Amino acid sequence: MSHSTDPHSLSAPPTQDQLRGRLGQAGLRATRQRVVILESLLTLPGHPTAEQVHRRVVTQEPTISLGTVYKALDAFVAAGLTRRVASAEGASRRYDADCSEHHHLFCTNTQEIMDYCDPQLDHLIRDFFAARGLQNFQPHSFSLHITGVKRPD
Amino acid sequence: MSHSTDPHSLSAPPTQDQLRGRLGQAGLRATRQRVVILESLLTLPGHPTAEQVHRRVVTQEPTISLGTVYKALDAFVAAGLTRRVASAEGASRRYDADCSEHHHLFCTNTQEIMDYCDPQLDHLIRDFFAARGLQNFQPHSFSLHITGVKRPD
DNA sequence: CTCTCTGCAAACTTTTTGCAAAAGT
DNA sequence: ACTTTTGCAAAAAGTTTGCAGAGAG
Numbered sequence: 001m002s003h004s005t006d007p008h009s010l011s012a013p014p015t016q017d018q019l020r021g022r023l024g025q026a027g028l029r030a031t032r033q034r035v036v037i038l039e040s041l042l043t044l045p046g047h048p049t050a051e052q053v054h055r056r057v058v059t060q061e062p063t064i065s066l067g068t069v070y071k072a073l074d075a076f077v078a079a080g081l082t083r084r085v086a087s088a089e090g091a092s093r094r095y096d097a098d099c100s101e102h103h104h105l106f107c108t109n110t111q112e113i114m115d116y117c118d119p120q121l122d123h124l125i126r127d128f129f130a131a132r133g134l135q136n137f138q139p140h141s142f143s144l145h146i147t148g149v150k151r152p153d
Numbered sequence: 154m155s156h157s158t159d160p161h162s163l164s165a166p167p168t169q170d171q172l173r174g175r176l177g178q179a180g181l182r183a184t185r186q187r188v189v190i191l192e193s194l195l196t197l198p199g200h201p202t203a204e205q206v207h208r209r210v211v212t213q214e215p216t217i218s219l220g221t222v223y224k225a226l227d228a229f230v231a232a233g234l235t236r237r238v239a240s241a242e243g244a245s246r247r248y249d250a251d252c253s254e255h256h257h258l259f260c261t262n263t264q265e266i267m268d269y270c271d272p273q274l275d276h277l278i279r280d281f282f283a284a285r286g287l288q289n290f291q292p293h294s295f296s297l298h299i300t301g302v303k304r305p306d
Numbered sequence: 307c308t309c310t311c312t313g314c315a316a317a318c319t320t321t322t323t324g325c326a327a328a329a330g331t
Numbered sequence: 332a333c334t335t336t337t338g339c340a341a342a343a344a345g346t347t348t349g350c351a352g353a354g355a356g
């Protein structure tokens with residue numbers, strides 16, 4: 001993607017300590033379970049469901065329960081570490097470790113949801129609404145949902 | 154909303170015949186149930202859940218079952234009469250009778266989802282992507298999700 | 307040591323499915 | 332008449348909750 005950044009593929013995988021740090025900063029206890037859950041969220045492609053996070057996480061922490069994943073994800077969302085992404089076709093809830101403003105590419109073939117960051121686009125949209133104004137609505141944030149098909153690279 | 158049009162409030166309520174026509178064109182049999190379901194979708198404010206459609210529809214057709222509402226909505230979506238709207242905070246699926254391209258205003262106070270049509274905005278976005286191009290993605294349609302708060306009129 | 311978090315299981319909500327009877331074309 | 336659709340009820344899928352015991356700070 002020429003002008004976009006993908007938060008999942010940019011940086012080296014976060015260390016245990018970085019993950020613990022993020023949890024601590026958010027006021028959450030850094031349990032083994034939460035560390036692997038947060039790690040999964042950061043490394044799993046797209047916007048996984050609780051189920052997908054659980055499947056990934058049981059390989060590292062075999063006794064972890066799906067309920068714990070739900071509770072941890074709720075805690076992350078409440079703490080602002082993570083956000084819920086409206087799921088594309090009404091399936092399960094999806095979570096995104098990236099809280100910065102970004103947009104989504106939704107592929108109708110593979111059902112994948114990819115992040116798309118583009119400050120220039122953000123700027124364009126903000127300017128548009130700054131100039132135009134909505135009569136009875138005060139916009140706060142924008143997220144563009146782009147439907148289409150992934151091209152073979 | 155100064156420059157937008159709301160498909161739910163624009164026109165006079167559709168007649169039975171118009172509803173039947175729409176169903177027929179879509180290749181669906183015009184049963185009593187489907188007529189009232191489609192009517193509810195068109196007149197209900199926002200983007201109702203199957204549950205909400207059912208609650209509305211049982212007043213006119215008391216024996217209609219929730220399962221029928223689900224099946225009818227699925228049929229509408231398959232036929233292109235209706236589309237699913239990604240629900241805001243992971244609640245139930247929501248449906249929208251309007252298939253034309255439009256955007257959504259989501260109020261964080263009332264949890265309402267309002268339609269927002271703006272050809273100028275569409276144009277702006279299309280131009281932007283026409284000029285820029287995405288490397289491995291062929292965009293097809295765009296929908297802007299605007300989060301904010303409703304202002305008292 | 308204290309308080310939060312986990313694991314488990316049960317409850318709940320939402321959606322899907324199967325099938326016989328009813329209704330539409 | 333022929334098929335699709337309905338209604339019902341049961342099952343599946345997804346999510347939440349309560350509580351006793353384990354683990355973090």
